[in-house]
Amino acid sequence: MTKIEWVMQQVQTLIDQKQLSEGCRIPSVRQFSQQLGCSVSTVVEAYARLVSSGVLESRIGAGYYVCKRSTANVLLSEHAIEYNREVDPLWISRQSLDAHEGMLIPGCGWLPKEWMPEQTLRKALKTAAKSDSSFLIDYSAPHGHTNLRRYIARKGEVYDVMLNLKQIFISDSATHSIDLIFRHLLKTGDTVLIDDPCYFNFRALIKAHGLNYITVPYGKNGPDVEVFKQVLQFQPKIYLTNSGIHNPTGAALSMQTAFEIAKLAEQSGLIIVEDDIFAEFEYLHAPRYLTLLGLKQVIQIGSFTKTLSAAVRCGYIIAHESIIDQLIDLNIATHFNTSHLNAEIIYQALMDSSYIRHIEWVKKQLQKHMMDTIKKLADLDIHPVVMPKAGIFLWCQLPANIDAAQLSKSCLTQGIILAPGNSFSSAQNAGQYMRFNVAQCIDKKVFDVLQQCLNELKLQDTA
DSSP: OOHHHHHHHHHHHHHHTTSSOTTOBOOOHHHHHHHHTOOHHHHHHHHHHHHHTTSEEEETTTEEEEOOOOHHHHHHHHSOOOOOSOOOTTHHHHHHHHOOTTOBOTTSSSOOGGGSOHHHHHHHHHHHHTSOHHHHHSOOOTTOOHHHHHHHHHHHGGGTOOOOGGGEEEESOHHHHHHHHHHHHOOTTOEEEEEESOOHHHHHHHHHTTOEEEEEEEETTEEOHHHHHHHGGGOOSEEEEESSBOTTTOOBOOHHHHHHHHHHHHHHTOEEEEEOTTGGGOSSOOOOHHHHHGGGTEEEEEESTTTTOSSSOOEEEEOOHHHHHHHHHHHHHHTSOOOHHHHHHHHHHHHSHHHHHHHHHHHHHHHHHHHHHHHHHHTTTOEESSOOSSSSEEEEEOSTTOOHHHHHHHHHTTTBOOEEGGGTOTTSOOTTEEEEEGGGOOSHHHHHHHHHHHHHHHHHHHO
């Protein structure tokens, strides 16, 4: 705790103990500094922060006074969030983001905060703070952070893709990227092709843009080629998918399937939007449509949320130069600019030698907990549909006659947030499936609560 924070704590203690009441004038800066034995400047800064946080108010020429307690703040602190809404594509995210301390979230799509490279980020923040003032004050260049784009271009070489900097745009997140792509390439009523199951936010974005969608079943090797061929008659404009580690199944695209889908897309003129957000978790890289078709028909997006920080939002789009130019114009019209500071922080973290070690550590941990989670779920008669080669997800089938939505609501009362299958399936035929995040399944309580709730549901079924 810093001296400033200590002084703030002393003031708050006096208020909490009713020694300073609402509307009461507090000691002057000089009086309080003498009373606490610290500098005047320390107390000035402490008082200023307490004013900013709504604890004190400053009256010109009259000193500092204790603010009245906000009724709104009292209500917010006293009422817990209730989750009674029906399970829908955003149900899992809302629960996971609202989860209070002590809740477990094996249904979420991110790593535990303890797994994230906090010290690397803190070091990157310090470096960014000492960088050129343009990162702190100015707007970014239209394409975004130059050195970060160079880094992304180098990463593309892993997939035998040679990029120039004009083919890369730095966005604020993968979701921001999809939003821009939809706005640019589609109009209300157009059709998007998606996997079934797929990441639930894909459908939420499609709905928000007033678009239609059709689905293709996704198996252990990728989309069903025959169904894919059939649905092209509906003339979808875009195919939105994961090529590497698939969400939610954990499957990886096979070379044969990738080649056949690429050939169909080329013949039909279909644009593939390839969400590559989980690429860092792969041991062996799955084929990419970008490699097979190039920038003529493929747009690739990604972000650094899963491996670096969800708080420092930063993503990217790889596309043909003409599309990037048009997306930049659209971004200026709708967002004006992206966060140059976030991009600089991310770049500095990526350049730190500890980042590579962090990724290797994460992959080993995921491999270990993947096997451990599979064994523990098997004891509950819950089994993966696909055995993932890497990543954080297990797509599992529940025991007979167990409904995933009912199980999720039952577990929620015990402080466990799950991800029921129909949140990922537009066909609504995944009622017996569940997505598990192995990195969030470490606590024994997850399996104890699952066992308890499964037993209760089985008893209800036989009653």
